[in-house]
Amino acid sequence: MTETETETSLTNTPPASLMRNRSFMLVWMSGLAIMLGFSMFFLSVSWFIVDVLNRPAVLGAVLMSVSIPRVIMMIYGGILADKIRKSLIMFVTNFLQGLVMVTMIILFFNDWLHVGSLIVIALVFGFLDAFFFPAVSSMIPIIVRDEQLQRANSLFQGSTEMMFIIGPLVAGVLLTIGDFTLTFSAAAILIFSSTVLVFPAFIQDPKPEKREGSPSALEDLKEGLTYVRQSHVHRTGTIAIVIINLFMIGPLIISFPILVDSLGGSPFELSLLEAGLSAGTFLASVLLVIWNLKRKRGRLVFGSLLLSFAFFIVFSQVTALPPLVLLAGLTGFMAMFVYLPTVTLVQERTDKNKLGRVMSIITLAASGFEPLAFGLISFLVAAELPIQTILMIAGSTGLLFSGALVYFSSSFRRLD
Template sequence: MTATVLPTAPTAHRPAHRDPNVLRWLAAYASSMVGDSVYYLALSWAAVRAGSPAQAGAVMSASALPRAVLMLFGGVVADRLGPRRVVIGSDAVRCAAVLAVAALLFLTSPGLWPLALLALVFGTVDAVFMPAVGALPARVTTHDQLARVQGMRGLAIRLSYVVGAPLGGLGVAVGGAAGAFGLAGLLIAVSVPLLISVRVRDLPTEGRAAVPTPWQDLRAGLTHVRRHRVLAPLMWAIALGDLGFVGPLNVGLTLLADRRGWGAAGLGWVLAGFGVGAGCAALLLTVRGRLPRAGLVTGCTALAGAVAIGALAFVPGLVGAVGVALLVGLFAGLSGALCQALLQTHADPACLGRVTAVSGLVSLGLAPLTMPLSAAAADAFGLGPVYVVSAAVCGLGGVVALVAPGLRRAELPR
């Protein structure tokens, strides 16, 4: 599926949260993310019902490999074809795949193979979808509104977490796995006409001759990142932050709740505290639109978030843990959103898909690998040392942001 790029730029001097064009994009993004949440719940439910726990785990992780292997070339595709065209095509493919599996489950009981195939399709499509999603905000608004758009995007992500799980549970309760997959497909489908109606602007570097081969295109993008005074340290800061964050805030929290006797309800409260903090950070950027000295604030909030992550393992009571998790969400959410805003405003627009793919490769491809390592280390050494090491890794990301002059002095456009 293709989409025509309109030359008309987004409305000038209009805040992003009042721009109908941005709001259409945000509605499409939110609908797609809620559909993703419903899809993952339906996939987990169907896999557990159709096979053993080990088989279900294999199905759930089947999308990780193609996503990690193909992510960088997904950035090349997004830059060559345009991010909106790629997102529309990706959502159309994902919708068709989910609805096909829903129909198959409704008519027969085919076992695990269609679920594994669906997960592989999602992983492959995600490899091009995610870089394009990251590159699209720069096409629908002006540079001075990108921080606000990142805040709005953060609020949409929080909404998808809050709404998606109950909707998925309702879909399973009413129509089983087939019903939940059907609901996920419909939610993803809603994003397609909304995206078609979104106006995107031509970038200043569009129209240049493309690099002859995808490999050379990829190398050009990686060289752009490596030689850039802001992007090079920013990628290290993002990578270290994600590598230290994923383990403690996923498997680590589950183990912590189990060993402290908080149970599933206590775990839910801690996660809710994190979600509230991240939502507050997103709301702050949405309202303010810009924070001065963005590079310096990124480093300071990353360090503060690292301290809060380390403190989680040493807070004895549930109420204290919820409060600390709120601080983790606030600081990590703010530093993460500022990182993405700096990435989008300092990258060459022609390379934005590839730049987004580099950051996404660490966040979505490498960082999840730390979860089994964190669990094994917790069994061997205890949760305290694991949280301290993870906090140190996150803190190194903040240190990189503060000691690299280009990143520390980086500003967001006015």
């Protein structure tokens, strides 16, 4: 079945619950499994670097190793998603990530897991992520109706964020009763489970139609970038996501283990802090599923952008764990009211044959600028600048750029 035939079929059939959409349910369950595995993996690696290797300044280098290949290959991942069956891309990348996890378990078991091997593993994970995320984000608008898109995005994002609440808690418990072999093995099993769920024969997503002239990857890239640049919705939405990830999400992620270690905390307390952020994003997603917002979304995005940085600046000046957890949750809550409505606004206004490239640019904006935050903050931490001061500078800068974006983007503010 071609993409055009699939769209016609969706148009001519009566509305059905997302829970009865077999393809969406499989993609959703696959997302739950892999995000749970990833959250356990990343907390375990972060704590291994900070506590076992006693190298907190190296944490930024490892996180950068995940993000840099993602930045380099993300656009090509989007180009590929417009040419190859999206479920096939997801299946292959998940399977390879499962093999990477098995390799890491072997390295740890033989006491070969050190900074060098962790960086190589992170590079491979980042490379594979560059293909997975454009595929899954451009898959959802293909397999669900337009009127269900806001709910589908919110349900997928919210429930996967819930895995980032459960995952760190589970990893913290497993590290308390066992060692890193236990957490790495559990993560590997979850990733392989995700691989099975997105087997192409199960998903049955349409194969993209061949385009006339067989354009090169460079021509596809130019077309995608021009498409985004010429639309004020795509352009402004992308900039908003860049700002919130470069000046808030990136600094938050790298600051958690450093803050907990400076406060004399444990892996379980680190998991609480990460779970606080995930709880905020999850609750926001649930609210958007229930609300299914259709009006004044532009104003909501901008108001949430400004408020999220206000909470982040307060977070930067707190040194006690309970209020840090609360403020991390509030920051994540408002950040999700920036990200999800923006993604849906972009998807609704994107041609289906360009979804892969457009969503790769959005995903790049969401995660591709984090290496800059990771690298700069690691450098400042190594220079013995207090982490609270670093976070204050990042939050204030982000608030300044957010104010400028709101002021110069009046057309985006008026969007429904």
